Amino acid sequence: MVAQPSRVQPPHVEVRGLEKRYGGVHALAGVDLAIARGTIHGLVGENGAGKSTLGKSITGVVAADAGTIEVEGRAVAYRSPRDALARGMTIIAQELALLPARTVIDNVFLGIEPRRASVVDRRRLRRRYDELCAHAGFALDPRALVGSLRTADQQKVEILRALARNAELIVMDEPTATLTADESARLFSDIRALRERGTTVVYVSHFLDEVLALADVVTIMRDGRVVRSAAASAETSQTLISGMLGRSLDVxxxxxxxxxxxxxxxxxxxxxxxxxxxxxxxxxxxxxxxxxxxxxxxxxxxxxxxxxxxxxxxxxxxxxxxxxxxxxxxxxxxxxxxIAMLPESRKEQGLLMGRSGVENMTLPHLREVSGLVVSGGRQRAVAADLGGVVELAATRERAPVSDLSGGNQQKVLFAKWLYRTxxxxxxxxxxxxxxxxxxxxxxxxxxxxxxxxxxxxxxxxxxxxxxxxxxxxxxxxxxxxxxxxxxxxxxxxxxxxxxxxxxxxxxxxx
Ligand SMILES: Nc1ncnc2c1ncn2[C@@H]1O[C@H](COP(=O)(O)OP(=O)(O)O)[C@@H](O)[C@H]1O
Ligand SMILES: [Mg+2]
CATH class of the missing domain: 3.40.50.300 (P-loop containing nucleotide triphosphate hydrolases)
Known part of the structure; x- marks a missing residue:
């Protein structure tokens, strides 16, 4: 039999043996991963698993130390995000990079405005904007100032910006972390609309239910490695968690x-x-x-x-x-x-990272404790009381909160909202x-x-x-x-x- 040339499409992007070290931290420890074109590819893992570093590597934000990246079967070597974008790859990071004082349309086409005799051609600009919205499957007032938009709409601007630059693969790094449930739902329908049009989306999120509902394939990362990639339909939040932790769920x-x-x-x-x-x-x-x-x-x-x-x-x-x-x-x-209540929004009303646990815990209580003037002794007594409730070791109360483990930071956060017992x-x-x-x-x-x-x-x-x-x-x-x-x-x-x-x-x- 004569071998037929393979008709199988190469993956949209494929990485092999990708490595990245930050000092002693092995952020990527040999990642192999293939992402198919026109799919939503979920990426999950504990904090520090390497998700963002992987997303940044395939979009040129971070240069890997070793390994290869292939786009459509061809090896690429980017020196910058701009190089990656020339290959159609881009990332929407958690910190949005927009100009708040400019309009939506200006942000979308910044630096790539259609010009006629070096003057921006506003009519063509507007026509391209409308085409872009039609392509993306959603609309947004082009004249609105970006700074006046909600986070959800600012993300849309980022998506339009990426599409205006012919992005074919967009990494979204925890896009719903600051969105309401409503806004998230709208973002999901936008992401699905992108997939309809053949765009590949790599979706990084802690919300496992979201990932399961949205993604076609989910990749689990742990300690800079890929644990597995599987069809979302083959996973449950339990199996994902077990994979992320490397141990079973009852833990x-x-x-x-x-x-x-x-x-x-x-x-x-x-x-x-x-x-x-x-x-x-x-x-x-x-x-x-x-x-x-x-x-x-x-x-x-x-x-x-x-x-x-x-x-x-x-x-x-x-x-x-x-x-x-x-x-x-x-x-x-x-x-x-x-009665104590920890509000849903406590993250925003969260911790002063440079201050100690004592200061963070007592801050909201100072007025209750002592009227106007607060003595250090009084403050420490309150902190000891609160720290005792959440079993935070006394030595840790004095360390800057930024030095504490995630678990201990949560204890401080809890203590801050408790009042005595x-x-x-x-x-x-x-x-x-x-x-x-x-x-x-x-x-x-x-x-x-x-x-x-x-x-x-x-x-x-x-x-x-x-x-x-x-x-x-x-x-x-x-x-x-x-x-x-x-x-x-x-x-x-x-x-x-x-x-x-x-x-x-x-x-x-x-
Ligand atoms: N710019 C950086 N400098 C130093 N260490 C970093 C940097 N970026 C990431 N790391 C470290 O690399 C590891 C992986 O980080 P990251 O890719 O952000 O994980 P994730 O997105 O899964 O939470 C972590 O230990 C993190 O502290
Ligand atoms: Mg991250």
Missing amino acids: IHPPKRPPAADAPIVCSAESISRGAAVRDVTLHVRAGEIVGLAGLIGAGRSELARAIFGADRRDGGRVLIDGVDVSPRTPRAAIRAG PRLLIVDEPTRGVDVGTKRAIYELICGLAEQGIGVLVISSELEEVLGLSHRVLVMRGGRLVAELTGAAATEQNVMGAAFGALETESEAA
Whole structure:
């Protein structure tokens, strides 16, 4: 038989033996990877696994020390991102590189404006802009100032910029880290539209559910190496996590230690109502108990938490701590009554990296502690108190936060939001946007607090998190509690069934 010439297309990009060292850090330790044209290729891994370095290498931002990069079967050697772009490869980094004071259209065509006798041809510019939007499958006001746009729209500008330069492969490095759920959903449809048009997208994200829903193929990285590449349909968030960690999933969630059946109730919220968002919700949390609050976006979970915490006005109902009606009207009153709440947005209200743990922990409490003047001794006493609650070693409290491990930084962040030892701790989306290792640290922290007798209410959109962490799961839908699930009844299926309203009659089965 005569060998037929292969009709198989070479991959859009293929790297072999890619290596990159930063001093002693082996950021890429021999990466082999092929990415097919016109696919969405997910890239996952713990912080420091080498995802960004890989993305930067194939787009010319970083020069690898060894190994080869082939585009469409031909070896390339880039000296700059511009070289890579000439081959159609570019990256949209987390820090967007736009000119905020210029318009969308100016940013998109900066440096490549169509000109007539050296003057920018505005009519052609506008025509090309419209073509570009049609090609991308989305629209954006060309005259808007980039600085006035939301992050999500600024990302669109970056995408248009890349397409205007004929990018055929776009690496997106954690594009949804700062987006709302709504904005993320829109970005996903934009990314799918790009794929429709044959653009290859390498999608780096910590949100495994997103990656599974969006990507055709997912590559897992660990310690600068590729663990495996597989069809997204062949993976689950469990298999991805196991691959990322190199160990099995039960390591992620600490063992559950439910409170004794007669553990005292630390918090009762009775008939809480707030507009249409929260309707007559009653719940109890026992000492040492972790109660998960599940539900779809808009089910009223955060609203309920805010109503209990006094951050939003209640239309009805009362809140009891240790059997005493404390019904807080403000967060300040809630804190005094023994309720702490870690808001969803705590990352932005996060840590001063150059300051010590002591300073970070006490900062929000200083006024409460001492009026105007704060003595160092007083500050340290508060820090010792808070550091004790989260079990942060005293020596670590004095180190600049930037020197601490991710897990210890989380402890400081938690301590910052605690006040002495609360009776009830409410955490809203405790692990949104963090990597698996830090996730594990946060879970340990939450379990450790519960073991000290604190009642914990966990709100999370990640079902696996709610189920893995909680002793009991409450499900909200349309502002009401529709199910309470424990033990064998607390399954993904039952929670989703209740959240979607398919399970109402069985909801008391727990
Ligand atoms: N510019 C740099 N200088 C020094 N070390 C770096 C640099 N960029 C990345 N690293 C290190 O390389 C490793 C891989 O980093 P990175 O590619 O950013 O991982 P990921 O994106 O998966 O979190 C990490 O240990 C990181 O600290
Ligand atoms: Mg990265």
